[in-house]
Amino acid sequence: MHDIAATAGVSRGTVSRVLNGGYVSASARAAIERAIREVGYVPNTAARNLVMQRSQAIGFIVLEPHSLFLEDPNIGGIMLGANAALSAADYQMVNLVVDSERDTARITRYLSGGFVDGAIIVSARSHDPIIQVVGGIALPSAFVGHPRDLHPDIPYVGIDNIASAEEITRRLVATGRRRVGMIASAVDRDSGADRLIGFQRALGPAFDEALVAEVPLYDFACGAKGMRTLLERDPTIDGVFAASDAVAAGAMEALREAGRTVPDDVGVVGFDDSSWATRTRPHLSTVHQPAGDIGSRAADLVLRQLRGESIDRGGVLMPSPVVWRASA
Amino acid sequence: MHDIAATAGVSRGTVSRVLNGGYVSASARAAIERAIREVGYVPNTAARNLVMQRSQAIGFIVLEPHSLFLEDPNIGGIMLGANAALSAADYQMVNLVVDSERDTARITRYLSGGFVDGAIIVSARSHDPIIQVVGGIALPSAFVGHPRDLHPDIPYVGIDNIASAEEITRRLVATGRRRVGMIASAVDRDSGADRLIGFQRALGPAFDEALVAEVPLYDFACGAKGMRTLLERDPTIDGVFAASDAVAAGAMEALREAGRTVPDDVGVVGFDDSSWATRTRPHLSTVHQPAGDIGSRAADLVLRQLRGESIDRGGVLMPSPVVWRASA
């Protein structure tokens, strides 16, 4: 900036004023703008950050094993939704991938070092060092995903997994299924546990533990494996709630291998309403997750705090309606 | 830092020395470390960046329509590979999503504003404003993906789409297929165009334009549509090269609907060796893309420049071997 002040024959203060916006004479402005072009000047944001005490950047962090980061059909939508909201407010979303202990330590520094003004954190767990830091330095943040056991000052946004699982299971039963099972993924995570709870709640006394196949991941292969387990345990099974669409697709594959048709022999429903849902034959009945809305809502929560507005502590649950297609 | 210097009764210089590493007496160090804990001090990275003239951060940018960003099976692997390499060198990878004109403008400022010391750019196109900027300020960078028509000073890493497409097509032919077609996706992009070129090259004079179905995207639905087109144009078709595994999966679905078996009636091969490849029945023969290696190689290219080492201008092609499974 020194250079351009010199070549334009003005003081640095005046240059700063045209860069931002203040009272500058037309002649001075013209000279400065020309000088800027000549010198190829670009403002140094680091210096600006230092004096302004803000970076106009918001971190977006997914605290999941990276396999899931790659596979989860919702993460991308959440990111895009968040980015759209942040972008509109002229904030740069910076996505940080945590894939090792080392990443965690480095990101911790990054967050507390003034690189970002806030953070959106997906799938936080209370014990995670990153959320300790966020809480510790009171970085304006929002959680996406796990509603419970988190820092009391940080809001979250998610969906009601229990209610939606319950609802879609009820409708599965309403199609006349008598022996309905579930392929329950990742029951060690809130979403997985909640979907199982909802399933059980819908069935009430008819719930049969033997008709629940637990699998570790929300993926296709686990779905196929879970379905085979279920068929083995009870060949008369005629309804299945899969914990995600990918799981459901895997289940349908196993069903086809076993010679069963969907929905005639077995009705199957999924969860997520991801691209899997319309990739299967027939298309999946499932629970719609408004990923984009979740992301933009989380962004909004952070932006509000940045503006000093008050927000509800606790969480906001976005609607996740059942979408009925042909698989059940 | 001022505070902790005061409470520890030393100068800021000494504090800085214990933070980084220099000669400090044990007593001073102890006093300072205690003060740090008491005050809950965290170093301000923005200030450090300003004086150090570096941020220890590298941007990672995907210049694709966001739909592809969500669907592409390779992007995630490339990201992870890049992150691993950068992390090991103690650099923070920051992922920037571009999803609008506005994003482009903002990212442009971000890159030239000192937020990052370098950038990895996936799927760059020469006309993109972002690569203009990168070239303009000589930001140490590497491109992933499109080998041609780019900035001469910036290296790239990718695979040889032409050679691999040619190789897998040849092996398809070698299984005895007489009427082999291709479902060609995104022929307006380098990867898509190259795979088509390789296909044509493998077939030589036997190449029949009518057996090429062009579809816009590398996805499942396009694969199914392309396959139906092909079957319609020539019911005797007995071999198909799909431009990606997702496309191949869609093609197999269409084949099944048409009552054809794979590989008996029709042999099909894909490209990517993504999770799709082992999700189909039978598993797909395909071209392996070493996504992780590509990412870490790109990171390495950037790190080298940062260290002032010389690198080869031009590009590096990573090996992308055919993996033979059961679908052909």
Next chain:
DNA sequence: TTGTAGGCGTTATCAC
């Protein structure tokens, strides 16, 4: 309207 000068939080270069 414009110039001057102090300060943002660090690091680095000196003397001491």
Next chain:
DNA sequence: GTGATAACGCCTACAA
């Protein structure tokens, strides 16, 4: 070993 002090590049009163 340690303490001043000058940058780093920018913004913003305050004066002129």
